Amino acid sequence: MADVKIVKKKRSQWMEVWRRLKQNKAAMIGLFIIGVLVFTAIFADFIAPEGYDDQDLYRRFIPPGSKHILGTDHLGRDILSRIIYGSRISLQVGFIAVGIAAVIGGTLGAVAGYYGKRLDNMIMRLMDILLAIPSILLAISIVAALGANLVNVMIAVGIASIPSYARIVRASVLTIKDQEFIEAARAIGADDFRIIIKHIIPNAMAPIIVQATLGVASAILSAAGLSFIGLGIQPPNPEWGAMLSAGRYYIRDHWHIATFPGLAIMITIFGLNLFGDGLRDALDPRLKN
Amino acid sequence: MHKYILRRLLMLIPVMLGVSFIVFTMMYITPGDPARIMLGESAPTEEVEKFREELGLNDPFFFQYGRFVKNLVIHQDIGRSYTSKRPVTIEILSRFPNTLKLATLGIVVAVVLGIPTGIISATKQYSIFDNAAMVAALLGVSMPNFWQGLMLILLFSVHLGWLPSSGFSSYKEMILPALTLGTSSAAIITRMTRSSMLEVIRQDYIRTARAKGQTESVVINRHALKNALIPIVTVIGLQFGYLLGGAVLTESIFGISGVGRLMVESINARNFPVVQGGVLFIALTFSIVNLMVDILYSFLDPRIKSQYK
Numbered sequence: 359m360a361d362v363k364i365v366k367k368k369r370s371q372w373m374e375v376w377r378r379l380k381q382n383k384a385a386m387i388g389l390f391i392i393g394v395l396v397f398t399a400i401f402a403d404f405i406a407p408e409g410y411d412d413q414d415l416y417r418r419f420i421p422p423g424s425k426h427i428l429g430t431d432h433l434g435r436d437i438l439s440r441i442i443y444g445s446r447i448s449l450q451v452g453f454i455a456v457g458i459a460a461v462i463g464g465t466l467g468a469v470a471g472y473y474g475k476r477l478d479n480m481i482m483r484l485m486d487i488l489l490a491i492p493s494i495l496l497a498i499s500i501v502a503a504l505g506a507n508l509v510n511v512m513i514a515v516g517i518a519s520i521p522s523y524a525r526i527v528r529a530s531v532l533t534i535k536d537q538e539f540i541e542a543a544r545a546i547g548a549d550d551f552r553i554i555i556k557h558i559i560p561n562a563m564a565p566i567i568v569q570a571t572l573g574v575a576s577a578i579l580s581a582a583g584l585s586f587i588g589l590g591i592q593p594p595n596p597e598w599g600a601m602l603s604a605g606r607y608y609i610r611d612h613w614h615i616a617t618f619p620g621l622a623i624m625i626t627i628f629g630l631n632l633f634g635d636g637l638r639d640a641l642d643p644r645l646k647n
Numbered sequence: 648m649h650k651y652i653l654r655r656l657l658m659l660i661p662v663m664l665g666v667s668f669i670v671f672t673m674m675y676i677t678p679g680d681p682a683r684i685m686l687g688e689s690a691p692t693e694e695v696e697k698f699r700e701e702l703g704l705n706d707p708f709f710f711q712y713g714r715f716v717k718n719l720v721i722h723q724d725i726g727r728s729y730t731s732k733r734p735v736t737i738e739i740l741s742r743f744p745n746t747l748k749l750a751t752l753g754i755v756v757a758v759v760l761g762i763p764t765g766i767i768s769a770t771k772q773y774s775i776f777d778n779a780a781m782v783a784a785l786l787g788v789s790m791p792n793f794w795q796g797l798m799l800i801l802l803f804s805v806h807l808g809w810l811p812s813s814g815f816s817s818y819k820e821m822i823l824p825a826l827t828l829g830t831s832s833a834a835i836i837t838r839m840t841r842s843s844m845l846e847v848i849r850q851d852y853i854r855t856a857r858a859k860g861q862t863e864s865v866v867i868n869r870h871a872l873k874n875a876l877i878p879i880v881t882v883i884g885l886q887f888g889y890l891l892g893g894a895v896l897t898e899s900i901f902g903i904s905g906v907g908r909l910m911v912e913s914i915n916a917r918n919f920p921v922v923q924g925g926v927l928f929i930a931l932t933f934s935i936v937n938l939m940v941d942i943l944y945s946f947l948d949p950r951i952k953s954q955y956k
Contacts, residue, residue, distance in 0.1 A: 487665030490930045492892025495910075499926055502914040503673040579791055586793045587899050587911050599791070606797055606900070610805050617801075620794030627789035635785075 378640040385636020391629025410443035410596040440596035451581040452574035458516030463523025471531030485521040493518040530562030564641040571634035726920035735924035746905035750890040756829030765840020787834030796827035796900040813902040832886040843875040884940030888933040
C-alpha cells in the first residue's frame with residue numbers, strides 16, 4: 359500500500375489574520391456594529407420611517423415614544439430618520455477622508471522612505487510643519503479657506519491626517535527596503551515604481567490598515583466637531599455633529615435632541631475602535647498584551 | 648544637553664516659517680476682501696480700493712508674505728484685528744491664559760484618572776476591574792467631547808443643579824470643562840499606562856525585586872512605574888499639546904473666552920489676521936510642549952541623556 363502523506367493545507371496570511379480576528383470577541387462586536395452601520399447607510403431609504411427633512415412644526419419637540427422612537431427636533435423632524443440618513447454622511451466622510459490621507463500620505467511616506475536622502479528630508483520636514491498644527495485646528499483653517507461643505511470637510515480632515523500615514527508608511531518602507539526580496543526584485547530588473555507598488559506597499563499594508571480603521575473613527579469625530587462649531591456640513595443635511603449642535607440650544611427642556619445623535623457618534627466610533635484594536639492584535643500578535 | 652536644546656530650538660524656526668506660509672496661503676485664498684470687511688459693506692468702491700492699496704493687498708502674493716514674515720520676525724506684529732482694531736498679539740495673549748488653564752486642568756484630570764487606573768489594570772490583568780476599565784477607556788476615546796460636555800451639563804447643571812453650565816472664573820465653573828476636555832486623554836493615558844506597565848512587569852528585574860522581598864507597592868511604584876514612564880510621558884505631552892488645540896470645542900460649549908473660541912469667532916467674521924495669529928501661536932506652543940517632553944526624557948532615563956550629547 360502506498361504511503362499516505364497528510365499534507366496540512368497552508369493558510370494564506372490573510373486567512374490566518376481572519377482566524378485570529380474571529381477569536382477576538384471585542385473585534386467581532388466592533389465588526390457587527392460597523393456592519394449594522396453600513397447596512398443602515400445603504401438601505402436608509404427603506405429603513406428610515408420618514409425623510410430626513412420632513413418638517414412639521416405642529417409636532418415639534420415630541421419626546422421619545424411609540425410614534426417617534428427617538429422623538430422629534432425643533433423643526434418637527436423625526437430624529438431616528440435623521441440619524442439613519444446621517445450614517446451615510448458619517449461613513450462617506452470617514453472613508454473618503456481616510457482614503458485621501460492614506461493615498462497622499464502613503465505615497466509621500468513610501469517615496470521618502472524608499473529614496474531617502476534629500477527627498478526624504480524635504481518630505482518629512484513638510485510633514486513636521488503639518489504636524490506642528492494640531493489636526494483639528496488645521497482642519498478648521500482649511501475649511502475656513504475652502505468654505506464649509508461636505509466635500510471640503512472631507513478634504514480638510516483628510517489633509518490634516520496625511521502626516522500620520524506618511525510617517526507610518528515611511529517607517530515600514532525603511533524596514534522593508536533593505537530586505538533580500540527587494541534586492542532580488544531589483545536584480546531581475548524591476549524598476550522603482552514596480553518595486554514600491556508590487557513589493558513594498560503590500561508588505562507595509564498591516565500598519566496602514568490598522569491606522570486606516572482607527573483613522574475612519576477619528577475622521578468621523580473631527581467632521582462632527584467641525585459641524586458642531588458650524589464649520590462643517592450645513593443644514594438641513596442630517597450630519598450627527600450638526601444635529602447635536604442644533605439640539606444644544608434646547609438641552610434644558612428637550613434633552614433627546616442632542617442626546618441621540620451623540621450616542622450614534624459614540625457607538626460608531628466605539629465599533630470602529632474595537633475592530634481597529636482587534637485588527638492590530640490579529641495582524642501583529644506580538645503587540646498584544 | 649544644552650547644545651541639543653539649542654539645536655531643537657533652532658529647528659523650530661524653519662517649522663514655524665513653514666506654518667506661517669501654510670497659514671498665510673490659506674487665508675490668502677479664503678474668499679472675502681479684507682478691505683471691504685474692515686470698511687463695511689456700504690463703503691464706496693473707490694474708498695475700498697484706496698484702502699486695499701494702503702494695506703498692500705494689491706501687491707503680489709510673495710511680496711505680501713515677505714512683509715508678513717518681516718513684521719512677524721522684526722516687530723512680533725501679526726497685524727490688527729479687523730473687528731476690534733487691537734493688535735492680534737494682544738487679542739491672543741489676553742485669551743491665552745484661559746486656554747492654558749483649561750488645557751492644564753484637562754491634563755491634570757487625565758493624569759489623575761489615567762495613571763492609577765492603568766497601573767491597577769496592569770497589575771490585575773484580566774480581572775473585572777481591568778475589563779471594566781478597558782471598556783470605559785474605549786468608551787472615553789469614542790465619546791465626542793462636545794457631546795460629553797452637553798451630557799455633563801444636562802446631568803450636573805440641569806438635573807442636579809450642582810455645577811454651573813458656563814463661565815470659567817470660579818473653581819466650581821472649571822470642573823465640567825476640565826472633565827469634558829480631560830476624559831478622552833484620560834482614556835488614552837489609561838491604555839498607554841496599562842500596556843507600558845504590562846511590558847515592564849514581565850521583565851527579569853521585577854522578578855528580582857520581588858525575590859528580594861520588596862513589598863508589592865515598592866515593586867510597582869519604584870521599579871516598574873519608573874521604567875514604564877517614558878511612553879506614558881510621551882503620551883501626556885502629546886495630549887497636552889492636543890488639548891491646547893482641541894480646547895476650541897470645549898470653549899465653545901462652556902462659553903469660555905479662550906484662543907480656540909476667538910479663532911472660531913474670527914473665522915465666522917472673516918477676521919483673517921486673528922486666525923493666522925491663532926494658528927501660529929497654538930502651533931508654536933504645541934512645538935514647545937513637544938520639545939519640553941523630549942527634554943523631560945533625559946531626567947527620566949539617563950541613557951537618553953547620554954544620546955543628547
